[in-house]
Amino acid sequence: MAGLSRLVLANFRNISSADIALCCSVNLFYGVNGSGKTSVLEAVHMLATGRSFRSRQHQPVIQADAEQLAVFGRLKDGLTIGVEKRRSGPGGRIRINREAAESSSQLAALLPLQLINSDSFSALEGGPGVRRRLLDWTVFHVEQSYLHALKDYQIALRQRNALLRRGKIGSDQLDIWDGRMVIAAVTLDRLREEVFERLGTVTRELLLDLPVSPLQQVSIRYRRGWKQGVDLGEALQASRDADMAVGHTRVGPHRADMVFTVDSQPAQSILSRGQQKMLVCALRTAMARVVSNSRKPPVFLIDDLPAELDDAHQVIFARWVSDCAGQVLVTGIERESTCRPWLSLAAPWNKPSVFHVEHGRISAELDPAPNNEWSE
Numbered sequence: 001m002a003g004l005s006r007l008v009l010a011n012f013r014n015i016s017s018a019d020i021a022l023c024c025s026v027n028l029f030y031g032v033n034g035s036g037k038t039s040v041l042e043a044v045h046m047l048a049t050g051r052s053f054r055s056r057q058h059q060p061v062i063q064a065d066a067e068q069l070a071v072f073g074r075l076k077d078g079l080t081i082g083v084e085k086r087r088s089g090p091g092g093r094i095r096i097n098r099e100a101a102e103s104s105s106q107l108a109a110l111l112p113l114q115l116i117n118s119d120s121f122s123a124l125e126g127g128p129g130v131r132r133r134l135l136d137w138t139v140f141h142v143e144q145s146y147l148h149a150l151k152d153y154q155i156a157l158r159q160r161n162a163l164l165r166r167g168k169i170g171s172d173q174l175d176i177w178d179g180r181m182v183i184a185a186v187t188l189d190r191l192r193e194e195v196f197e198r199l200g201t202v203t204r205e206l207l208l209d210l211p212v213s214p215l216q217q218v219s220i221r222y223r224r225g226w227k228q229g230v231d232l233g234e235a236l237q238a239s240r241d242a243d244m245a246v247g248h249t250r251v252g253p254h255r256a257d258m259v260f261t262v263d264s265q266p267a268q269s270i271l272s273r274g275q276q277k278m279l280v281c282a283l284r285t286a287m288a289r290v291v292s293n294s295r296k297p298p299v300f301l302i303d304d305l306p307a308e309l310d311d312a313h314q315v316i317f318a319r320w321v322s323d324c325a326g327q328v329l330v331t332g333i334e335r336e337s338t339c340r341p342w343l344s345l346a347a348p349w350n351k352p353s354v355f356h357v358e359h360g361r362i363s364a365e366l367d368p369a370p371n372n373e374w375s376e
């Protein structure tokens with residue numbers, strides 16, 4: 001099991017202070033609009049990534065009139081992690097076991113997260129970057145050395161683009177960065193392709209679980225970012241003139257994508273909005289399953305599921321999640337409808353710990369339930 005046993009917040013949006021004992025399965029936060037439910041999920045996200053999922057800047061997240069916010073978490077294995085952000089100044093401080101940590105990727109490795117909110121459901125309609133980040137999240141959690149290759153590639157790509165924008169350049173200058181890109185790209189592409197194979201297989205298996213619909217005809221393809229059967233070095237050479245004309249590199253792993261089709265048509269042009277949401281849920285579950293098979297099971301943050309899916313699909317998604325999550329934090333407006341999908345599951349997932357959120361105050365409804373026993 002992975003997850004948080006304790007979450008402490010200070011000056012986080014409308015939550016002045018909170019100290020929450022979390023259970024190892026489902027933690028349910030309910031309350032009226034604007035009470036602060038999503039802020040709890042946002043705080044866990046900040047703890048696991050160093051940033052909010054609602055704002056690029058951290059200033060809006062700090063409580064009005066406060067100088068800084070703090071989020072602290074105790075992981076199931078006893079390790080502690082903390083993030084502080086000050087109103088003035090960049091970045092903020094990250095601590096792991098009270099020691100200053102260097103980067104937020106250290107947090108991400110400790111607390112893999114799957115966030116399901118209304119934004120997640122636009123994954124099919126968004127540009128390739130959205131889907132590429134989902135693939136990269138999975139690869140990073142399966143093989144953390146991937147991050148080095150990705151950073152190497154990004155440095156070489158930035159340098160190549162800077163040269164292209166400068167205009168008059170010798171081909172030997174470009175050769176250096178092409179060479180660096182090719183070396184990193186070999187690792188990136190190999191790891192992405194391997195992980196994609198597993199991701200695609202699990203996603204399709206999950207879709208077969210659903211009532212008959214076009215979802216069962218979904219094909220998923222990995223597009224690596226340059227022409228099949230061609231070495232990236234050759235592809236970069238071939239696109240040099242055009243790259244110079246536009247001032248950036250048009251081929252390479254930074255253009256990779258996962259392409260979803262139904263009968264050779266883009267999936268989003270065939271599937272209903274609800275079917276697209278279930279496809280995203282299947283993909284997110286598959287990501288978590290692939291990661292939990294090789295490392296820690298991720299924590300799911302699910303914002304207002306009843307607003308997104310009908311009752312039957314909520315139950316299916318809750319079952320998928322319970323098969324691969326380390327822990328779940330879920331929000332909703334009404335207590336009963338938010339609890340319902342989880343109640344039909346096997347223990348401990350059918351006994352949510354319930355919290356009422358009101359004007360930024362969070363109160364546990366019951367004493368810790370029997371499922372609060374954290375086990376190995």
Ligand SMILES: Nc1ncnc2c1ncn2[C@@H]1O[C@H](COP(=O)(O)OP(=O)(O)OP(=O)(O)O)[C@@H](O)[C@H]1O
Pocket residue numbers: 012013014015031032033034035036037038039040059060061062063064333
């Ligand atoms: N920096 C801030 N300082 C104080 N309050 C804030 C700050 N930023 C946002 N708020 C308020 O904090 C609350 C945060 O709401 P949050 O989005 O967490 O609510 P929610 O319960 O998820 O609501 P909904 O059901 O409408 O999505 C809102 O009332 C918002 O106006």
